[in-house]
Amino acid sequence: MAGTADVVVVGGGVIGLSAAWEAARRGLSIALVDPAPGRGAGWVAAGILAPVSETSSERPTLARLFCAAADRWPAFAARLEAATGLATGFQACGAVAVALCASDREALEGLLAAHRALGREASALSASECRSVVDLLSPALDSGVLVPGDHQVDNRALMTALVEACAGAGVQTIAERAAALELDAHGAVAGVATARGDVVRGRWAVLAAGAWTPQIGGVPAGVLPAVRPVKGHVVRLRAAGGRQVFSHVVSGYVYGRHRYLVARADGSVVVGATVEERGFDTTVQAGALRSLLDDARLLVPSADDWEYVECLAGLRPGSPDGAPFVGATRVPGLLVATGHYRNGLLLAPISAEAIAEHLTAGTVLSPFEAFPPDRSGISSASSGPSEAS
Ligand SMILES: Cc1cc2nc3c(=O)[nH]c(=O)nc-3n(C[C@H](O)[C@H](O)[C@H](O)COP(=O)(O)OP(=O)(O)OC[C@H]3O[C@@H](n4cnc5c(N)ncnc54)[C@H](O)[C@@H]3O)c2cc1C
Structure with missing residues (x-):
């Protein structure tokens, strides 16, 4: 026997760790596997943390869930930093979305429309206004949105702080x-039985367990x-120079590809991201690296001068309808938190x-009411994706 707890959380990624910490804060005993x-x-x-840029005006209920998520971030980061004494690097920095050429303008129009439909702030910028927000942006841009x-x-x-917060709250890992x-x-x-044969x-x-969630056995x-x-x-x-090279997130549309550059306080810059359907493959491919670097220098020409640190590939837990699965299932005591x-x-x-909320009060948080985990047609027994958001 590996242990006993009120709740066994399977998966200690950002979702499992956050859920384990929150449930432990509310007094439940937690084992995290x-x-x-x-x-x-x-x-x-x-x-x-881009609530509207990642949805569309055609998905208002999903966009409202994303906005409710974004609104919780300042307090969440403050709570986590206070609990651990560790920085999370949360910055209420804003973003500038830019179109590289006229054919990318449509994406910006969609972005503006989606923000307006939700009553969230966004404003159109000329190319020179974009460069007054982020001076390293290319002079060859078409236009932008703040x-x-x-x-x-x-x-x-964030991940380091969450691991620490869980330990501090008594989560048994x-x-x-x-x-x-x-x-x-x-x-x-x-x-839950572990691969070694112990039972928690x-x-x-x-x-x-993110993309690996459907691999857990024993579930009807x-x-x-x-x-x-x-x-x-x-x-x-x-x-x-070891300092943040620009304050806003740069979100770029480059001949139909969506790219971003995120500058951190320590001088590092993250350039992302490809979206590929290749199963459980995390090989770093030369073509993906080349494409990201090419697009980064089209948006910010000085990226060519920066030091190369690493290229990694990860696996997002893709959901058939683009919405997450968070809450109770029809198996008594079984909850899922995946598909993000x-x-x-x-x-x-x-x-x-x-x-x-479900574990302590048995209630469904209102932004999730429209997305029950057992919504029809998308169980692991059913077939593949209907939308790539
Ligand atoms: C390239 C890229 C860029 C991204 N950028 C952003 C971004 O800018 N903003 C944003 O909000 N999101 C972003 N995401 C998405 C985000 O990373 C995921 O949605 C999120 O990590 C999902 O969290 P998770 O905890 O469900 O899964 P994961 O983070 O994948 O964690 C799953 C965990 O489950 C564990 N696990 C797997 N199998 C088992 C098992 N059998 N038993 C126990 N544990 C198991 C794994 O070890 C892992 O720790 C990005 C993702 C990628 C790949």
């Missing part, structure tokens, strides 16, 4: 791979959502709150 807590896609990610409500967090500082859910004679959760007993289980057919891995490369560069696709960092605080 993960062979490598604090890694997963969240370690690779860029750290943009988005004051997009922010950033240093994803790796079991550094093993979860193999299967254990059910009792009535079909309710009894615990618990009344509840929260499956938050049709209960787990059809989450799939969506590969993304990011490149990390470092500018000389391109927005797991943005959605971590609100997902954690939703899980803790």
Whole structure:
């Protein structure tokens, strides 16, 4: 027997860690099972917190969930920093979205329309106005949009702080791979079996293993959502001088490709990201690296002079309808928290709150009401994606 807790959280990525910490803060005993807590896609990610830029005016309910998530970030970051004494790198910095050429203007128009439909601030900029916000931007840009409500967090500082916060809140970490859910004679959760054959007993289980969630055994057919891995490369560069090279997130549309540059306080710059359907493959490919670097220098020509630090590929937990799966399933005691696709960092605080709310009060947090985990047609027994948001 590996342990006993009220709740067994499977997966210590940004979602599992946030949920474990929030539930522990509310007085529940938590065991977190993960062979490598604090890694997963969240370690690779860029750290943009962009509620509207990542949805569209055709998905207002989803966009409202993303906005509710973004609104929780300042308090979440402050709470985490106070609990751990560690910085998260959260910055209420805003973003400038730019179109490289006339054919990319349509994307900006969509962005403006989506912000206006939701009553969020955004304003059109000329090319020279873009450069007055970020002076390193290329003089060859077409136009832009200023988005004051997009922010950033240093994803790796965040993961480190979450691991620390969980330890400080008494979360018991079991550094093993979860193999299967254990059910009792009535079909309710009894615990989680690890790959070594130990069982961690618990009344509840929260499956938050990102793209790997459907691989957990012992779950009745049709209960787990059809989450799939969506590969993304990011490149990390470092500018000389060890200071932040620009304050706003740069979000660029480059001949139809969506790229971004996120400058951190220490002089590093994250360039992202590709979106690829390649299964569980995290090979770093030369073509992806080349494409990201080419697009980065089209947006910010001085990127060519910066030091190359690394290129990594991670697996986003893609969801068939672009919305996450957070909440209770029809198996008594079984919750899921997965399918956060391109927005797991943005959605971590609100997902954690939703899980803790269900565990302590049995209620569904209102922004998630439209997205029950068992919404029809998207269980792991059903077929592939219907939307790539
Ligand atoms: C290139 C890229 C850029 C991104 N940029 C952003 C961004 O700017 N903003 C944003 O909000 N989001 C971004 N994302 C998305 C974000 O990273 C994900 O949505 C988020 O990490 C999902 O969190 P998760 O905890 O569900 O999964 P993960 O972060 O993948 O964590 C899953 C965890 O489960 C563990 N695990 C797997 N199998 C098992 C098992 N059997 N037993 C126990 N544990 C297991 C893994 O070890 C891992 O720790 C990006 C993702 C990528 C790849």
